[in-house]
Amino acid sequence: MTDGASTGLPDDVVTAMYTNMLGARLFSQRIFNLQRQGRAGTNAPIDGSEALVVGASFALDPEVDWILPQYRELVGLERFGSDVLDRYVLYCIGHPDGGHIPEPARVWPPQISLATQVPHAVGLAWGMKRAKEPGCALVFLGDGSTSEGDFYEAANFAGVLDAPVIIVVVNNGWAISTPITSQTRAKNFAEKSHAFGIPGITVDGTDAIAMYEAVADARTRAIAGAGPTLIEAVTYRLGPHTTADDPTRYVPSDELAAAQERDPIVVMRDEMKRRNLWSQEGEDAILAEADARMERAVVAGEARSLDPAEMFNHVYDEPTPRLARQRTEFQAK
Ligand SMILES: Cc1ncc(C[n+]2csc(CCOP(=O)(O)OP(=O)(O)O)c2C)c(N)n1
Numbered sequence: 001m002t003d004g005a006s007t008g009l010p011d012d013v014v015t016a017m018y019t020n021m022l023g024a025r026l027f028s029q030r031i032f033n034l035q036r037q038g039r040a041g042t043n044a045p046i047d048g049s050e051a052l053v054v055g056a057s058f059a060l061d062p063e064v065d066w067i068l069p070q071y072r073e074l075v076g077l078e079r080f081g082s083d084v085l086d087r088y089v090l091y092c093i094g095h096p097d098g099g100h101i102p103e104p105a106r107v108w109p110p111q112i113s114l115a116t117q118v119p120h121a122v123g124l125a126w127g128m129k130r131a132k133e134p135g136c137a138l139v140f141l142g143d144g145s146t147s148e149g150d151f152y153e154a155a156n157f158a159g160v161l162d163a164p165v166i167i168v169v170v171n172n173g174w175a176i177s178t179p180i181t182s183q184t185r186a187k188n189f190a191e192k193s194h195a196f197g198i199p200g201i202t203v204d205g206t207d208a209i210a211m212y213e214a215v216a217d218a219r220t221r222a223i224a225g226a227g228p229t230l231i232e233a234v235t236y237r238l239g240p241h242t243t244a245d246d247p248t249r250y251v252p253s254d255e256l257a258a259a260q261e262r263d264p265i266v267v268m269r270d271e272m273k274r275r276n277l278w279s280q281e282g283e284d285a286i287l288a289e290a291d292a293r294m295e296r297a298v299v300a301g302e303a304r305s306l307d308p309a310e311m312f313n314h315v316y317d318e319p320t321p322r323l324a325r326q327r328t329e330f331q332a333k
Pocket residue numbers: 072112113114141142143144145146170172174175176237241
């Protein structure tokens with residue numbers, strides 16, 4: 001497992017990463033609360049993944065690289081443009097425009113069908129290579145999603161095609177209530193890379209700097225034409241799977257308590273303190289700014305008109321006769 005503690009990352013970058021991590025957790029908690037108030041649909045909190053998401057996003061170039069998230073990461077991608085959070089809020093409140101994040105933000109929308117984002121990422125990266133575009137694609141998927149055929153098929157193609165793609169398996173210990181011990185007999189998720197003939201490494205996903213370094217190395221390889229890398233980012237899911245889950249029914253409390261000792265926010269705060277960059281006033285100011293930022297996103301999102309019949313619009317380019325009939329019936333009610 002790599003350790004990022006001793007790196008030479010500049011103080012301003014570390015501060016910016018910590019700011020994004022604090023923001024990510026706050027945004028996620030606010031969206032969770034919106035669901036409890038009946039103002040948003042089911043959503044998946046980021047708690048535990050802040051370091052690996054922010055670390056990865058800082059190692060990429062938002063001008064030329066792409067990020068393909070699963071569904072837990074979007075609140076942590078501020079560096080890729082303010083549209084990412086704004087559109088994610090729209091997505092959570094059920095607005096169809098939340099299903100598309102416009103460029104220049106090079107981030108794809110959340111993906112609920114597990115692992116389907118991996119073939120998308122490999123295809124995108126291969127296309128970039130063929131078009132001789134600079135940059136690479138990075139895709140997140142969970143430990144549970146590695147049991148999907150899409151993961152194996154796409155990772156195999158990535159290896160064969162030397163696609164400039166970074167495949168990040170977020171090992172947070174759980175796939176809803178399925179623990180990793182019931183997910184695979186492999187020793188870890190990084191070793192699955194052997195089957196694809198690509199490098200695989202395991203990184204401490206609670207350490208944003210370690211994640212930054214791992215992704216920066218993988219990116220260097222990708223854009224040099226050396227092909228894909230599989231990164232297993234090890235963390236622990238500190239919250240429920242989604243707003244629809246009660247983890248107290250299955251997560252052992254001692255295991256959770258041990259994981260809380262390695263809360264990614266605490267790990268990064270310790271690094272801030274070690275560098276004399278942290279103060280309570282500074283932290284309060286970051287949180288106040290993030291709170292105001294979130295408030296703006298929610299106010300703007302809720303001000304958008306929402307016609308429920310729009311749900312029929314984006315299924316097919318040309319609606320099928322049955323869909324057209326359903327739309328008419330729906331509007332007649
Ligand atoms: C193809 C498919 N099968 C099942 C589900 C139901 N489902 C939603 S989330 C989830 C667990 C995913 O776990 P993991 O990939 O480890 O990601 P995590 O939620 O832990 O971040 C399952 C089984 C789904 N969304 N898609």
